[in-house]
Amino acid sequence: MYDSPAVRVALLHNYRDEQQPSMRLYAEHLGDALMQSHVGVLRVRPPGVVPPEWRARSAAWGKVDTYVGRFAVYPRLVRDLDADVVHVIDHGQGYLVGSLDPRRTVVTCHDVILLALAAGRIGSARVPQVALRLLRVSLESMKRAAFVVADSAQTKRDLIDFIHIDPANVVVIHPGLNQTFAPDADRGARMRRGLGVDDAKLILQIGRGFYKNLPTVLRVVRNLRRDGLDVRVVRVGPPLAGTDRALAERLGVSSYVLDVGHLRDSDLPTLYNAVDVLLFPSLYEGFGWPPLEAMASGTPVVCSRAGSLDEVVGDAALTADAEDVEALAWHVGSVLSESSLREALIRRGLGHAARFSWSQAANQMIAVYRSVAESN
Numbered sequence: 001m002y003d004s005p006a007v008r009v010a011l012l013h014n015y016r017d018e019q020q021p022s023m024r025l026y027a028e029h030l031g032d033a034l035m036q037s038h039v040g041v042l043r044v045r046p047p048g049v050v051p052p053e054w055r056a057r058s059a060a061w062g063k064v065d066t067y068v069g070r071f072a073v074y075p076r077l078v079r080d081l082d083a084d085v086v087h088v089i090d091h092g093q094g095y096l097v098g099s100l101d102p103r104r105t106v107v108t109c110h111d112v113i114l115l116a117l118a119a120g121r122i123g124s125a126r127v128p129q130v131a132l133r134l135l136r137v138s139l140e141s142m143k144r145a146a147f148v149v150a151d152s153a154q155t156k157r158d159l160i161d162f163i164h165i166d167p168a169n170v171v172v173i174h175p176g177l178n179q180t181f182a183p184d185a186d187r188g189a190r191m192r193r194g195l196g197v198d199d200a201k202l203i204l205q206i207g208r209g210f211y212k213n214l215p216t217v218l219r220v221v222r223n224l225r226r227d228g229l230d231v232r233v234v235r236v237g238p239p240l241a242g243t244d245r246a247l248a249e250r251l252g253v254s255s256y257v258l259d260v261g262h263l264r265d266s267d268l269p270t271l272y273n274a275v276d277v278l279l280f281p282s283l284y285e286g287f288g289w290p291p292l293e294a295m296a297s298g299t300p301v302v303c304s305r306a307g308s309l310d311e312v313v314g315d316a317a318l319t320a321d322a323e324d325v326e327a328l329a330w331h332v333g334s335v336l337s338e339s340s341l342r343e344a345l346i347r348r349g350l351g352h353a354a355r356f357s358w359s360q361a362a363n364q365m366i367a368v369y370r371s372v373a374e375s376n
Contacts, residue, residue: 007369008040010083014090015070016048021265022289025178026108027089033176033362039369042083046074075099084373087365092135094142102144103376106368109142109170110151111286111307113211115162122284122306125210139163146372149173149365151287152308158286171368174312175287176358181269183298183350188273195258195274201231201336202258204275204299206290208237211283213304214244216323220279222251223329229336232256234275236263272297277335280304281322288312292356295349300342302331316345316352 011031017024031041048055050065070093078086079099086100091109114135118127142148143163148170150156156172159165192198205217217233224231239259240248248254263271272278278294280303291301291313303309304322313319318335320327335342 006038007373008084010042010081010086012088013045023090029358033358085369094138097141105145106147107142107145108149112158154308155286173364181296184273191270191274202275203233204278205235213281216281219325220329221253234258272299283322292353296353298346300335300345316348
C-alpha cells in the first residue's frame with residue numbers, strides 16, 4: 001500500500017484495561033488491523049501495581065492501584081518508547097502526553113460525556129468532581145498532541161465547544177465493530193426458547209448509564225402493551241432496581257422485563273439475533289456501537305437523534321427525540337407490525353453497518369501516523 005517502510009506505532013492500552021472492555025477492544029482491534037496493513041505495532045499494557053488479592057481484600061487498595069498505577073507508574077513506563085508515533089487510545093489517559101514527545105503523539109477521544117453533563121446538556125445527574133477534574137487535566141494535556149482522533153463529528157464539535165481545541169488538529173475516524181455480527185435466525189430462535197418467549201415480540205435495551213434513558217424504554221413498552229402488542233423488553237446487565245424498578249411497577253410493566261444478566265462478549269451476537277428490534281433512546285452518545293451491531297445482525301433499530309446517533313445510523317434506522325415516547329412507540333410498533341418496513345430497515349441496516357470496519361479505520365489512522373512521522 002505504501003512505497004516507503006511502514007511506520008512504527010506504540011499503542012498505549014488503558015491502565016488495567018481488563019476493567020474497561022470497550023477500550024480494550026478498541027485497542028486490540030485497531031492494533032490487529034494495523035498489523036494486517038504491515039504497520040509495526042508495539043502494544044503497551046501496564047500491569048497492576050497492587051496484587052489482585054489485595055485489591056479484593058480492600059477498596060482502599062483498589063484506589064491505591066488506580067492512582068499510583070495510572071498517575072505515577074504508567075507515565076514512567078512510556079518515557080523512552082522506541083516508536084515513530086505513540087497513540088494513546090483513550091482520552092482519559094491524555095495526561096500521558098506530559099511524559100511523551102507531544103509532536104509524535106496521537107490521542108483518541110471517544111466522548112466528553114462528563115463535560116456535557118456538567119454543562120447541563122444531558123440531564124441533572126450529579127457529576128463526580130474528582131473525576132471531572134481528572135478528565136479536564138487529561139483533555140488539556142491531550143490538546144498538546146500532534147493530532148486528536150475523534151470517534152465522531154459530534155465528539156469533534158464537543159471538543160471545540162468545551163475545551164476550545166484547534167479544529168485543524170482533530171481528525172474524525174469512525175471505529176469498526178468489535179465482533180462478527182450477522183443474521184442467524186436459528187441461533188436467535190434457540191435463545192428465545194431458552195428465555196421461554198417463543199411468541200412475544202422482544203425489544204432489546206442495552207447499556208446501563210443514566211444517559212441510556214431506560215425510563216423512556218419502559219414507557220414505550222407501557223404504550224405498546226396498552227395498544228395491544230405483546231411486547232417484552234430484554235435487558236443486559238444487573239436487574240432493575242431502585243427508581244427504575246419503582247417506575248416499571250408504577251407503569252405496570254415490571255413483569256414484562258426480562259433481565260438476562262451479564263453476557264459474555266461471545267453471546268452478544270446471539271442476543272441481537274433473538275430480538276425483534278433494538279430500542280436505543282440515548283440522551284447522548286459519543287459514537288454508539290449498539291445500533292450498528294444490531295444492524296449488522298439483521299435487527300431493525302429505533303433510536304434517538306442525540307449526540308452522534310444521527311451521524312452513526314444515517315437513514316438505516318427510525319429516529320425521534322430521546323424523550324418523545326409517543327414517536328418512539330409509534331416507530332417500534334410500526335417495525336413490529338409492518339413487514340415491508342421491517343424488511344427495508346433490515347436491508348438498509350446491513351448495507352450501512354458494512355461501512356464501519358477496522359480495516360478502513362486502520363487505513364485512515366495510518367494516514368494520520370504518517371503525517372506525524374513525516375513532520376518530525
